[in-house]
Amino acid sequence: MSFRLAGFRPAVVNAVALILALSAGVALAQNTKGQTAPTPATTAAAKPAAASTAAAPAASAAAAGDNDMASAKPGDATAGQAKAAACGACHGMDGNSTDPQYPKLAGQHEMYIAHQLHNFKSGSRQNPIMLGMATPLSDQDMHDIGAYFASKRSLPGVADQALVDRGQKLYREGDPARGIPACMACHGMDGRGNPGAMYPQLTSQHAQYVEAKLKDFHDGVSWGNEPHAQIMPAIAKQLDPQDIAALASYIEGLHVADNNASVAASP
Numbered sequence: 001m002s003f004r005l006a007g008f009r010p011a012v013v014n015a016v017a018l019i020l021a022l023s024a025g026v027a028l029a030q031n032t033k034g035q036t037a038p039t040p041a042t043t044a045a046a047k048p049a050a051a052s053t054a055a056a057p058a059a060s061a062a063a064a065g066d067n068d069m070a071s072a073k074p075g076d077a078t079a080g081q082a083k084a085a086a087c088g089a090c091h092g093m094d095g096n097s098t099d100p101q102y103p104k105l106a107g108q109h110e111m112y113i114a115h116q117l118h119n120f121k122s123g124s125r126q127n128p129i130m131l132g133m134a135t136p137l138s139d140q141d142m143h144d145i146g147a148y149f150a151s152k153r154s155l156p157g158v159a160d161q162a163l164v165d166r167g168q169k170l171y172r173e174g175d176p177a178r179g180i181p182a183c184m185a186c187h188g189m190d191g192r193g194n195p196g197a198m199y200p201q202l203t204s205q206h207a208q209y210v211e212a213k214l215k216d217f218h219d220g221v222s223w224g225n226e227p228h229a230q231i232m233p234a235i236a237k238q239l240d241p242q243d244i245a246a247l248a249s250y251i252e253g254l255h256v257a258d259n260n261a262s263v264a265a266s267p
Helices: 009-033 052-071 077-083 085-091 110-122 128-134 139-150 161-172 207-218 227-236 241-253
Strands: 254-256 263-265
Touching: 077 085, 077 139, 085 139, 110 128, 110 139, 161 241, 207 227, 207 241, 241 254
Parallel strands: none
Antiparallel strands: 254 263
16 A cells, blocks of 8 residues: 555545534434433534644643543443434445545444544544534533444455565564664554553454554654654654555454454465
8 A cells, every 4th residue: 555545635625524424413312312402513623733822721631621521421332323323425334445545433442433533523633524523512422423433344355465574573572773662562462452551452453554554653744733643753753664564464454363362464
């Protein structure tokens, strides 16, 4: 896979319809549970920390949002299924997207999904389509959607055999001489991630999506101002295009072959 991104025209054309569908799905799920409609987003994305006069209010707003996220109840997968109906257009109804420009969400950790939806809504992670999708969601909606996708299983992918050796070495050993740590130190031997530390699941993720995100990180894109969000840009900066392609392919083929702990990177 190269650094090019697949065209976004289909997503843009359907963005308004998806947002309306999401709003309807959320309202339906909330009416079923006797809840009130979610409150709309209150502010646009804050400017980077370079503008110190704006940074303090943005930091306060982000901290308040994080506190709300922490106070939300654990997600309800049953409620989340209705709320996630619009997500299926891009990510698949069970979280296994068929278009590799959109990430698989099946098996991803609830808190990680909820946190990223919060980032999209606040603007700390920039994506115009996801901004529109996340804006109507309450923190509880985000947790419910996260719980639904976390209950699903990601379908295994396939790695390019020609790239496996390089990808495997970087994933499992890193390259200390270039300041590249092993990916598995945070994301686990089998790519399942670490929900407590909010390191996402990577296993079986589309190579095209992984490569695009690693390139973004390499170019300095971050998903927020918190220290946790600065980890990947610092690491990816040390990767060259061949490293990124090999890692992305290896991650797509990374999966647990059975119910035991054995790991496979499929050819």
